Amino acid sequence: MTIELFIQYLFAGITYGSIYAIVAIGFNIIYNTTGIINFAQGEFVMLGGMISISLLDFMPLACAIILAVAITMVIGAFIEIVFIRWLAAPSVLRMIIITIGISILIREAALYIWGEGVRSLPYFTGSAITAVGIFGARISPQVLWVVGACGLTVLALSFFFKATPVGREMRACAANRKAAILCGINTGNMVTFSFVLSAGIGALAGCMMSPITYTQYDSGTALAIKGFTVAILGGLGNVGGAVAAGLLLGVVEAFSVSVVPLAFQDVISIAILLIILFIRPNGLFASKEAAGLRAF
Amino acid sequence: MRRLLFLIPLVLAIAAVHLLCAWTGTLYYLTQMTMSAYYSLLVIGLCVVMGYAGQISLGHAGFFAIGGYLAAAFTTRNLAGLQDALPVRMLDAAGLLVSGRDVYGGAQLVVTPWAACVAAVLAAALIALLIGIPVLKLKGHYLAMATLGFGIIIYKIALAVPYFGGADGISEVPPFNLLPGLAITGGSANRIANYYIAWTLVLLGVTLLWNLIHSRVGRALRAIHGSERAADSIGVDTARYKLYTFMLSAVFAALAGVFLTHYNGGIGPSEAGVMKSVRYVAIVAVGGMAHIWGALVMGTLLNFLSLRGVFGTYDDAVFGAILILIMLFAPEGILQTGIMDRLRRLVSRREED
Numbered sequence: 001m002t003i004e005l006f007i008q009y010l011f012a013g014i015t016y017g018s019i020y021a022i023v024a025i026g027f028n029i030i031y032n033t034t035g036i037i038n039f040a041q042g043e044f045v046m047l048g049g050m051i052s053i054s055l056l057d058f059m060p061l062a063c064a065i066i067l068a069v070a071i072t073m074v075i076g077a078f079i080e081i082v083f084i085r086w087l088a089a090p091s092v093l094r095m096i097i098i099t100i101g102i103s104i105l106i107r108e109a110a111l112y113i114w115g116e117g118v119r120s121l122p123y124f125t126g127s128a129i130t131a132v133g134i135f136g137a138r139i140s141p142q143v144l145w146v147v148g149a150c151g152l153t154v155l156a157l158s159f160f161f162k163a164t165p166v167g168r169e170m171r172a173c174a175a176n177r178k179a180a181i182l183c184g185i186n187t188g189n190m191v192t193f194s195f196v197l198s199a200g201i202g203a204l205a206g207c208m209m210s211p212i213t214y215t216q217y218d219s220g221t222a223l224a225i226k227g228f229t230v231a232i233l234g235g236l237g238n239v240g241g242a243v244a245a246g247l248l249l250g251v252v253e254a255f256s257v258s259v260v261p262l263a264f265q266d267v268i269s270i271a272i273l274l275i276i277l278f279i280r281p282n283g284l285f286a287s288k289e290a291a292g293l294r295a296f
Numbered sequence: 297m298r299r300l301l302f303l304i305p306l307v308l309a310i311a312a313v314h315l316l317c318a319w320t321g322t323l324y325y326l327t328q329m330t331m332s333a334y335y336s337l338l339v340i341g342l343c344v345v346m347g348y349a350g351q352i353s354l355g356h357a358g359f360f361a362i363g364g365y366l367a368a369a370f371t372t373r374n375l376a377g378l379q380d381a382l383p384v385r386m387l388d389a390a391g392l393l394v395s396g397r398d399v400y401g402g403a404q405l406v407v408t409p410w411a412a413c414v415a416a417v418l419a420a421a422l423i424a425l426l427i428g429i430p431v432l433k434l435k436g437h438y439l440a441m442a443t444l445g446f447g448i449i450i451y452k453i454a455l456a457v458p459y460f461g462g463a464d465g466i467s468e469v470p471p472f473n474l475l476p477g478l479a480i481t482g483g484s485a486n487r488i489a490n491y492y493i494a495w496t497l498v499l500l501g502v503t504l505l506w507n508l509i510h511s512r513v514g515r516a517l518r519a520i521h522g523s524e525r526a527a528d529s530i531g532v533d534t535a536r537y538k539l540y541t542f543m544l545s546a547v548f549a550a551l552a553g554v555f556l557t558h559y560n561g562g563i564g565p566s567e568a569g570v571m572k573s574v575r576y577v578a579i580v581a582v583g584g585m586a587h588i589w590g591a592l593v594m595g596t597l598l599n600f601l602s603l604r605g606v607f608g609t610y611d612d613a614v615f616g617a618i619l620i621l622i623m624l625f626a627p628e629g630i631l632q633t634g635i636m637d638r639l640r641r642l643v644s645r646r647e648e649d
Contacts, residue, residue, distance in 0.1 A: 039440075087624070091627075093352055094623050097619055100354075104571070104619070109613075225445065263456035274431075
C-alpha cells in the first residue's frame with residue numbers, strides 16, 4: 001500500500017468515524033439523562049439531511065441547514081413529550097420497544113414524504129471533483145467540513161456541559177436523578193432538553209454527511225447500529241470515549257475495504273459490536289470499578 | 297390426557313375456519329391462514345423467550361431465514377458437478393440425495409427435503425447455541441442490540457452470498473413430501489391438506505410449549521423473569537434455562553422457515569430483514585408477552601390481515617404504531633387489560649356456585 005493510498009483510506013476513515021462519533025454522542029446524551037437507549041437516534045440524522053435538502057429550494061445552504069437542525073430539534077422535543085415524558089418508571093424492555101416503534105414511524109413517514117429516492121445536499125465548497133492535496137492524497141473539501149463541524153460540535157458540547165447552568169443541571173440529572181430533584185432541578189425538562197440536544201447534533205451530522213454519503217429514508221438504521229457500536233466501544237455515557245471509538249471504528253472500516261468485499265462492510269462493524277459486547281461490555285476505556293456500578 | 301383438554305377449542309377453531317371458508321366460498325383464505333400458521337409457530341416460540349424467560353430477541357427473523365434459506369439452498373442447488381467429491385458420495389450412499397432433471401433438462405442432483413429440513417433445523421439450533429452463550433449474558437439494551445446485530449448479519453449474508461441468490465433469493469423450491477400423497481407445496485389442489493398440515497404443526501408446538509411452561513422448567517423461567525438474581529440464589533441454573541429456551545425458539549423459527557419456504561416455493565432476503573424481527577416482537581407484545589394464546593391469536597390475526605394486504609403500503613407503519621400504542625397504554629397486552637381476568641373470575645364464580 002502506497003503512502004498516498006494509506007492517507008486516502010485514513011481520511012475516509014476519519015470522515016465516517018467523526019459521523020459515527022456524533023451519532024454515538026447523541027446516544028450518550030439521552031442515555032446519561034434517562035438511562036434509555038434511543039433506537040430512533042439514526043432517524044434524527046436522516047431527518048436532518050432530508051429536511052435541509054427540501055429547504056434548499058427556498059433558501060441558501062447555511063439557512064437551510066440551520067432551519068433543518070431547528071426543525072429536527074422540535075421533532076425531538078415532540079417525541080419526548082408525547083411518548084416518553086408521562087411514563088412512570090417504564091421498564092427497559094418497554095422503552096426499547098417504544099423507541100423502535102418511533103423509529104419505524106419516522107422512517108415510514110419519511111418514505112411517504114420524500115419517497116424511496118436517494119437525495120443529497122450539494123458540496124459545501126466546490127463540487128464532487130474538487131480536491132485538496134494533502135501529502136499527495138486527494139481529499140474532498142467536504143471531508144474537512146465534516147471533520148471540522150464534528151470537532152466543533154464536541155468542543156461546544158463540552159463547553160455547554162461544563163460551563164453553562166443548563167449543562168450543569170443536565171449533568172446533575174445524569175449523576176443522580178433523585179438528588180437533582182431535591183436540588184430543585186426540573187428533571188423532566190432536562191430529559192426533554194437531552195432529546196432536543198441529541199436530535200440537533202444528529203441533524204447537523206446528517207446535513208454534513210449528506211453530500212458524501214447521500215440521504216435516503218432508511219439510511220438512519222445502519223447509522224444507529226454503528227453509532228451504538230461506537231457508544232459501547234467508548235463506554236456508554238462517555239463522550240470522550242465516543243470520539244476516540246468513533247474514529248477507531250471509522251478507520252478500521254475504511255481499511256477493511258481493502259481486504260473484504262464492500263457488501264460485508266456493515267458485517268464487520270456489527271461483528272466488532274458483538275465481540276466487544278461479549279468480552280468488554282463496559283467499553284474499551286472504562287475502568288472496572290465504574291463498570292461494576294452499571295447494570296448490563 | 298386432561299392436560300391436553302385445552303387444545304380442544306383450538307382444534308374446533310381450526311375446523312370451524314375451514315368450514316366457514318368452504319361455506320362462504322372463500323377457500324382461498326386458507327392459503328393465507330396456512331402462511332399465518334407458520335409465522336405463528338415462530339411467534340409462540342419467541343413468546344416463551346420474551347414473555348416467560350424475559351429475554352428480548354430482535355433477531356428471530358434471522359433464525360427463520362436460516363431455516364428457510366438452508367432448506368431452499370439444499371433442495372435446489374445442483375450437486376451434479378460435485379458427484380465425485382467424497383461428502384457428496386457419502387450423502388448419496390446414505391440415500392439423502394435425489395436426482396432429477398432441471399428446467400433445462402440437465403441432470404440435477406439435490407438433497408432430499410427431509411434431510412435438508414433436519415440439517416437446516418440443526419444448523420439453526422447450533423447457531424442459537426453458539427450465539428446464545430455469550431448473548432444471553434447481556435441484558436436490556438445490550439441484549440436488544442446484540443440480537444439485532446445478529447439479525448442484520450444474517451440479512452447481509454443472505455443478500456451478499458451468491459449461493460443464497462443475493463437480492464433475488466431462491467425460487468423453484470421443490471415440494472416437501474411429508475408422507476406419500478401429503479406434500480407441502482403451494483397451489484390450490486393442496487390447499488386444504490396444507491392448511492391442516494400447518495395447523496397440526498402449530499398444535500404440536502403449542503402442546504410442547506404449554507407443557508414446558510407448566511413444568512419445572514416453566515417455573516424456573518418465570519422465576520428468571522421475576523428476578524434473575526433471586527432465581528440464581530435459590531439454585532435455578534438461569535444461564536442454562538435461558539439458553540435452552542432460546543435454542544427451542546430458534547428451532548421453532550427455523551421449522552417455520554423450512555415449511556413456509558417449501559409452501560411458497562421460494563424465499564427472499566426480506567424474510568431476514570430487521571422489520572420482520574420487529575414485527576414478531578410486536579405481535580408477542582400485543583399478545584401480552586407471557587401469553588401463548590395471546591401470541592397465537594394475534595400472530596394469526598395480524599399476519600393474516602397483513603398477508604391479505606389489508607394494511608396496504610402502510611404495512612410496516614401499522615406494526616410500528618401497534619408497538620408504540622401497546623407499549624404506551626397496555627404493556628401487558630390487549631388481551632390482558634382486565635378482560636381475561638374478569639372472564640376468569642366470572643367462570644370461577646360459577647364453579648363455586
